[in-house]
Amino acid sequence: MSRLNAHEKKTVTFKLNGLPVRADAESRMLLSDFIRHEIGLTGTHVGCEHGVCGACTIQVDGAPARACLMLAVQAEGADIRTVEALSPGEGRLSTLQAAFKRHHGLQCGFCTPGILMSLDALISARPDAGRDEVRDHLSGHLCRCTGYVTIVEAALSALDEIRREVKSNV
Amino acid sequence: MGIEGIGASVLRKEDKRFITGKGRYTDDMVVPGMKHAVFVRSPYAHAKIVNIDTSEAEAMPGVIGILNGKQLTEDGIGNLICGWMVHSKDGSPMNMGAWRPLAQDTVRYVGDAVAIVVADTRAQARDAADLVNVEYEELPVVTGVEDALAEGAPQIHPEAKNNLIFDWVLGDEQATADAFSKAAHVVKMDIVNNRLVPNAMEPRAALGVYDAAEDHYTCWTTSQNPHVARLVMSAFYNVAPENKLRVIAPDVGGGFGSKIYIYPEEIVCLWASKRTGVPVKWNCDRTEAFLTDAHGRDHVTHAEMAFDADHHILGLKVETKANLGAYMSLFSSATPTYLYATLLSGQYNIPAIHANVKAIYTNTTPVDAYRGAGRPEATYVMERMMETAARQLGVSPPELRRKNFIRSFPHQTPVIMTYDTGDFEASLNAAMQAIDYAGFASRRAESESRGKKRGIGMSCYIEACGIAPSAAVGSLGAGVGLWESAEVRVNAVGTIEILTGSHSHGQGHETTFAQLVAERFGVGIDSVNIVHGDTDKVQMGMGTYGSRSGAVGMSAIVKALDKVEAKAKKIAAHLMEADEGDIVIENGELKVAGTDKTLPWFQMALAAYTAHNLPSGMEPGLKEGAFYDPSNFTFPAGCYICEVEVDPDTGKTEILNFVAADDFGNIINPMIVEGQVHGGLAQGIGQALLEGCHYDPQTGQLITASYMDYTMPRADDLPSFQISHQTTPCPGNPLGIKGCGEAGAIGSPPAVINAITDAIGTNGLSMPASPQKVWAALHNA
Numbered sequence: 048m049s050r051l052n053a054h055e056k057k058t059v060t061f062k063l064n065g066l067p068v069r070a071d072a073e074s075r076m077l078l079s080d081f082i083r084h085e086i087g088l089t090g091t092h093v094g095c096e097h098g099v100c101g102a103c104t105i106q107v108d109g110a111p112a113r114a115c116l117m118l119a120v121q122a123e124g125a126d127i128r129t130v131e132a133l134s135p136g137e138g139r140l141s142t143l144q145a146a147f148k149r150h151h152g153l154q155c156g157f158c159t160p161g162i163l164m165s166l167d168a169l170i171s172a173r174p175d176a177g178r179d180e181v182r183d184h185l186s187g188h189l190c191r192c193t194g195y196v197t198i199v200e201a202a203l204s205a206l207d208e209i210r211r212e213v214k215s216n217v
Numbered sequence: 218m219g220i221e222g223i224g225a226s227v228l229r230k231e232d233k234r235f236i237t238g239k240g241r242y243t244d245d246m247v248v249p250g251m252k253h254a255v256f257v258r259s260p261y262a263h264a265k266i267v268n269i270d271t272s273e274a275e276a277m278p279g280v281i282g283i284l285n286g287k288q289l290t291e292d293g294i295g296n297l298i299c300g301w302m303v304h305s306k307d308g309s310p311m312n313m314g315a316w317r318p319l320a321q322d323t324v325r326y327v328g329d330a331v332a333i334v335v336a337d338t339r340a341q342a343r344d345a346a347d348l349v350n351v352e353y354e355e356l357p358v359v360t361g362v363e364d365a366l367a368e369g370a371p372q373i374h375p376e377a378k379n380n381l382i383f384d385w386v387l388g389d390e391q392a393t394a395d396a397f398s399k400a401a402h403v404v405k406m407d408i409v410n411n412r413l414v415p416n417a418m419e420p421r422a423a424l425g426v427y428d429a430a431e432d433h434y435t436c437w438t439t440s441q442n443p444h445v446a447r448l449v450m451s452a453f454y455n456v457a458p459e460n461k462l463r464v465i466a467p468d469v470g471g472g473f474g475s476k477i478y479i480y481p482e483e484i485v486c487l488w489a490s491k492r493t494g495v496p497v498k499w500n501c502d503r504t505e506a507f508l509t510d511a512h513g514r515d516h517v518t519h520a521e522m523a524f525d526a527d528h529h530i531l532g533l534k535v536e537t538k539a540n541l542g543a544y545m546s547l548f549s550s551a552t553p554t555y556l557y558a559t560l561l562s563g564q565y566n567i568p569a570i571h572a573n574v575k576a577i578y579t580n581t582t583p584v585d586a587y588r589g590a591g592r593p594e595a596t597y598v599m600e601r602m603m604e605t606a607a608r609q610l611g612v613s614p615p616e617l618r619r620k621n622f623i624r625s626f627p628h629q630t631p632v633i634m635t636y637d638t639g640d641f642e643a644s645l646n647a648a649m650q651a652i653d654y655a656g657f658a659s660r661r662a663e664s665e666s667r668g669k670k671r672g673i674g675m676s677c678y679i680e681a682c683g684i685a686p687s688a689a690v691g692s693l694g695a696g697v698g699l700w701e702s703a704e705v706r707v708n709a710v711g712t713i714e715i716l717t718g719s720h721s722h723g724q725g726h727e728t729t730f731a732q733l734v735a736e737r738f739g740v741g742i743d744s745v746n747i748v749h750g751d752t753d754k755v756q757m758g759m760g761t762y763g764s765r766s767g768a769v770g771m772s773a774i775v776k777a778l779d780k781v782e783a784k785a786k787k788i789a790a791h792l793m794e795a796d797e798g799d800i801v802i803e804n805g806e807l808k809v810a811g812t813d814k815t816l817p818w819f820q821m822a823l824a825a826y827t828a829h830n831l832p833s834g835m836e837p838g839l840k841e842g843a844f845y846d847p848s849n850f851t852f853p854a855g856c857y858i859c860e861v862e863v864d865p866d867t868g869k870t871e872i873l874n875f876v877a878a879d880d881f882g883n884i885i886n887p888m889i890v891e892g893q894v895h896g897g898l899a900q901g902i903g904q905a906l907l908e909g910c911h912y913d914p915q916t917g918q919l920i921t922a923s924y925m926d927y928t929m930p931r932a933d934d935l936p937s938f939q940i941s942h943q944t945t946p947c948p949g950n951p952l953g954i955k956g957c958g959e960a961g962a963i964g965s966p967p968a969v970i971n972a973i974t975d976a977i978g979t980n981g982l983s984m985p986a987s988p989q990k991v992w993a994a995l996h997n998a
Contacts, residue, residue, distance in 0.1 A: 053340070076340070080339075083245075087247075089245035090240075092419070092470070093420075094503065095503040095923070099925060100503075102418060129238065133237070133238075140237070147236050148228055148229065148233070149228065151229070153232060154471070154724070155468075155470045155471040156235025156236075156240045157240075157419040157471060159236060160238050182932045183932075185933075186931040186932045188932070189418060189929050189931065191417060191896070193896055193899070194898055194935060195899070195932040195935055196895050196935075197892060198932070199932065
């Protein structure tokens, strides 16, 4: 296996929010930096660069992942979603986004994109999640402003709304 | 109040951009030709710089320039300042050592900036920074206040002999001694307030852009007070005159005090932009933030409280040693003095108080205001003392407090403050009812039956917000006035812009400030835009800290709205041929009272700008400004009660219930106020249970310099909170606001520790009350 050079760039191809991306990245470049600074989607935030705060959480092939713990080159072939993809249409909010606004689930907004991506994945995977599961899931994120109560309420409200929608569609 | 007026929980206007990923923070900013900076920092806590060799680093790919402190000095960039003069008890001014933006001869804490590397990419800058070869000669290190004062301790600044910055006193020493001589009981305690790292989730960042053609600088920065940053960078650091320097604080991801100060990095980025000829962006990484963001708290205190036989407080003596770190940060002298000792009367009638504060240099990160700034430390002393006194005197904690409450206002304390209003018993009663204080004994018995130890503890806090009357703070040593400004621009179509010197970094000003206008003119908040955070757009302002945006910032807006309303009424009266005194403004219309004559708001505004038919002599347009200087501090107060259960096998504390009963005066947006309380409680509970800085005493290395080592409160660490309000409107400002931003962090730590010490039956417990400490306290008891 050949040794990688720090400055050597590799072409990376993946799907980002439904659109194809093809760009060159140094092999050492973090996926978080690649998305923010090479592609210019700055909704994904970087709070610690050591995988603890969760601000940079995105979805990779449907599962939440820390963008600061992945290299851009590792995204080859992946289907990636960031906070910019959550809105169902221009000027509209997803059920989860609307619940965050309704329940005052954010203050400075810096940790919010990562938390939204994480909870969005939880809602898809575990639509019957309850309070304890939400708190447990949320404990993978740091928020310094809210004390988490309103985020928990927002998530539970979104889960409830989505369950009712599913029920009424059956 | 209307659906969008004062008192309505209006949903936030700013939320949409944050929840859709469209917020614009400093690190999101891109300008043409922008390059990236990394700082070379000292790995030693105390050392002489012998030599800086950049030859190897300069040869690295992408490197544009490497600059050091000698060049900074050559270019006349000034020292960082402390903006508040404090005098020692002998009348001498504080002994402040020099703080160079880039250290030139000596480094004094791990993280002290030595050089800046500018390169095409951040990674290249980092590679090159690693190869800057700084030769150091290590010096002995001291990190704790007691050691720093000891004979023979390492001397950190030549100006501060024995590392003593000042030895300050407040209150009447003789009267206090007399009070103690009459005491029936004296309660004594040694109390440590643990050092914290503010940890706003957005790391600090700066983008400095020098425009050679215009000889003009622009600085995007993560600041709570961009105008103060411009003022200080112009007047003291000689970066550029104010008219040649624009400071923009765009969306800022939390501050909690740590983004008040003007740090070396923004100064150096601006200077480096001129030196290198390229825009220079620096973005802090998290460990860099732990090392260089101003820390909070770090007090070591001995306190004694004297009681008469009837359990009335006679006097209080407090001796505090405050660790200010390696340099004096912007407000570092005020935080442990005028923001601390002035609150040592708490909610209680105390005839005599004497406080002595020694501020001390150590080889640690500079310490300054962090959420609450001095008031959490004062409250912790007072409420640990009151709880301990109740236990030693054998009376119930609420009854001891009740007996000593201040009940008539205004109340002059022996430590400067004049409390204007309050109802401390109302908050105490509300909190006790909310937590079912009377039912605690049976809940404790139930816990005991499961082998668990249950405890309950309270804290009755008072703080001083809305800083502050300019003349008053000026007389106490402040270098600036602490008023606020506002400008109200009514556009020709009737929409409104409010320009404010306050800065929002999570507090929701774009919503609450618009609510003021909705209340006043009956226009929708969507037609009101709040402009802040840009020195080119907004007139001079003093920024957001000390819960001042409501009490001071909004009061300035009210003054400007008064002027707009007066002129609008004159125009409307003229157009409707009515008496000015008969005009009322309701639901976006100007009406002649008692008639059906109305003039829509926008038509009045249009008339102001067409100026075709204005009252004789009136200037066209509708734009008014105001500066508001408060007449007093405001005094939010309240009672917090915490109920915990301790597992004696593991020492782990679980908060079972936490109630907050606060008096914030009048409230503009209850939803936002509740959010502020929640956030403050989380930080206070974090201090009590989880958070704490640790320095290695031999080397001065910060051991807790990442999220793997410093425990931040997470969702599964915290309970839900029961919150209530008891309102006594503040008489000192037009809206009756007291402020709510810091109360949670101020009131909660003693409530938690009082609850745990009640549970385990021993009083010797320091923060953070980790399972290890609680277990040890329990088993050594």
